[in-house]
Amino acid sequence: MASSTLISDTQPWKDLKAHVDDIKKSHLRDLLSNEERSRSMLVEFDGILLDYSRQQATLETREKLFQLAEVASLKQKINQMYNGEHINSTENRAVLHVALRAPRDAVIQSDGKNVVSDVWNVLDKIKEFSERVRSGSWVGATGKELKDVVAIGIGGSFLGPLFVHTALQTDPEAIESAKGRQLRFLANVDPIDVAKTIRGLNPETTLVVVVSKTFTTAETMLNARTLREWIVSALGPSAVAKHMVAVSTNLALVEKFGIDPNNAFAFWDWVGGRYSVCSAVGVFPLSLQYGFSVIEKFLKGANSIDQHMYSEPFERNIPVLLGLLSVWNVSFLGYPARAILPYTQALEKLAPHIQQVSMESNGKGVSIDGVPLPFEAGEIDFGEPGTNGQHSFYQLIHQGRVIPCDFIGVVKSQQPVYLKGEVVSNHDELMSNFFAQPDALAYGKTPQQLQNENVPQHLVSHKTFLGNRPSVSILLPSLNAYNVGQLLAIYEHRIAVEGFIWGINSFDQWGVELGKSLATQVRKQLNASRTKGEPIQGFNFSTTTLITRYLQASADVPADPPTSLPQI
Numbered sequence: 001m002a003s004s005t006l007i008s009d010t011q012p013w014k015d016l017k018a019h020v021d022d023i024k025k026s027h028l029r030d031l032l033s034n035e036e037r038s039r040s041m042l043v044e045f046d047g048i049l050l051d052y053s054r055q056q057a058t059l060e061t062r063e064k065l066f067q068l069a070e071v072a073s074l075k076q077k078i079n080q081m082y083n084g085e086h087i088n089s090t091e092n093r094a095v096l097h098v099a100l101r102a103p104r105d106a107v108i109q110s111d112g113k114n115v116v117s118d119v120w121n122v123l124d125k126i127k128e129f130s131e132r133v134r135s136g137s138w139v140g141a142t143g144k145e146l147k148d149v150v151a152i153g154i155g156g157s158f159l160g161p162l163f164v165h166t167a168l169q170t171d172p173e174a175i176e177s178a179k180g181r182q183l184r185f186l187a188n189v190d191p192i193d194v195a196k197t198i199r200g201l202n203p204e205t206t207l208v209v210v211v212s213k214t215f216t217t218a219e220t221m222l223n224a225r226t227l228r229e230w231i232v233s234a235l236g237p238s239a240v241a242k243h244m245v246a247v248s249t250n251l252a253l254v255e256k257f258g259i260d261p262n263n264a265f266a267f268w269d270w271v272g273g274r275y276s277v278c279s280a281v282g283v284f285p286l287s288l289q290y291g292f293s294v295i296e297k298f299l300k301g302a303n304s305i306d307q308h309m310y311s312e313p314f315e316r317n318i319p320v321l322l323g324l325l326s327v328w329n330v331s332f333l334g335y336p337a338r339a340i341l342p343y344t345q346a347l348e349k350l351a352p353h354i355q356q357v358s359m360e361s362n363g364k365g366v367s368i369d370g371v372p373l374p375f376e377a378g379e380i381d382f383g384e385p386g387t388n389g390q391h392s393f394y395q396l397i398h399q400g401r402v403i404p405c406d407f408i409g410v411v412k413s414q415q416p417v418y419l420k421g422e423v424v425s426n427h428d429e430l431m432s433n434f435f436a437q438p439d440a441l442a443y444g445k446t447p448q449q450l451q452n453e454n455v456p457q458h459l460v461s462h463k464t465f466l467g468n469r470p471s472v473s474i475l476l477p478s479l480n481a482y483n484v485g486q487l488l489a490i491y492e493h494r495i496a497v498e499g500f501i502w503g504i505n506s507f508d509q510w511g512v513e514l515g516k517s518l519a520t521q522v523r524k525q526l527n528a529s530r531t532k533g534e535p536i537q538g539f540n541f542s543t544t545t546l547i548t549r550y551l552q553a554s555a556d557v558p559a560d561p562p563t564s565l566p567q568i
């Protein structure tokens, strides 16, 4: 396929379009009665079991998707990514988050340089520094141990680390290694978030980590200045050297801010913000909390999937299969959303993280060559852990819109509970739902079944479930640092596969810029109005009215307010 050809102009795309009618004629109820088909839709790798037999797809669909992958040059694109080619063409950057979790002796080149040695130099520095803090040999300005860490960052400099932290909080090994320590995150510029984050913390025992790839993000920098003020007002200006450290690709700005670059942990422009959890962005704050050895297992888990993605034939390649099926659901069956439904509370921050990775990566309107797409790319991701979600939005999933679901279950609970007299453990109860829901969605319930159950006629249509609603089931052996790394990499690669097929650039994010620059204009006018009484100008009637109302109603805010730190 010529590089400027849209994927939708290719024969395999057209074949899949034509195939939709055949698929829509069959019901999952019937497809699932074919055991041979179901068997061939099970894939196992390194303890993970993927079952995609509840997709509205046959073996013929799969074959056609492989033909689409072929014409989209999927294998070549994966290789280009792993070989450090500048596949993020609009920013002229390589995309090498796989290098962040490669073993020490691996060789991954970018621009003629083996980046793995740079990665391990930073990992060694993280290990050394975090051990000093954890052992109490690095202390605060008043000689007290730094037991509490606040990581300031937003978007990719927040969501991934929060997801991993939340997952590890229930892992016995991680709990043990985090005893007596606290890790908190500060993302939103809302002063309420600042107040909540520092509530109950003592600056004397707190280490603040400013995490920002660019070190220019407005929210992060304002929060960093606020917490610097919190430290300085309690301990004096010299305390910054002991209480503030940074993670960034922009060490010059780190220094300008007043943080010693020796206490900064670098990463590189070939790491996209939303793909940065395996860089110092995640590894540093998480190592402070759990110790480097726990976080190294997380990196090893991600690396296991990186190797699988690179070398496994597509028929058994978990991220490739998932990516192709997502394209099938979105672009052919017309289901634009996906629900991420982990049946473990430990993964409650998986969906928020994947929202960014997926929607910032694939929410694009043009091809990588800048040609408007004649189809809609990207997926709307949302989710909640089961069973909570069942009591929230599952009604819509069962009887309203068709939303392909990812069910994620864990064989061994990290915190099993067995109550005397109960028939099943709490974990069995949870997993009963994990096994039941996909079949409820797939089979549904027919009017005939309801009539056989003597349901009154006027309720039959209300109680009917059409079924034929697709899902995948992913079963993990347990949930520890290693498995969390595997799961992260599966989603990262699946999203890349979707983008490679759609022929878009999954690694830039120009769509976040417009709102940011408009906010700058508003900020300037708020300032000019408050300090010089200038009228609001240059906006439409609606925006002018809203801003003016805001200014009038908050007129008691002094033009040059005294410094105050939020307190709740």
Ligand SMILES: O=P(O)(O)OC[C@H]1O[C@](O)(CO)[C@@H](O)[C@@H]1O
Pocket: 154, 155, 156, 157, 211, 212, 213, 214, 215, 216, 217, 220, 273, 274, 360, 509, 512
């Ligand atoms: O790490 P930084 O540079 O502060 O950026 C934070 C986030 O902001 C974004 O640019 C979106 O606004 C994300 O892509 C990024 O993860």
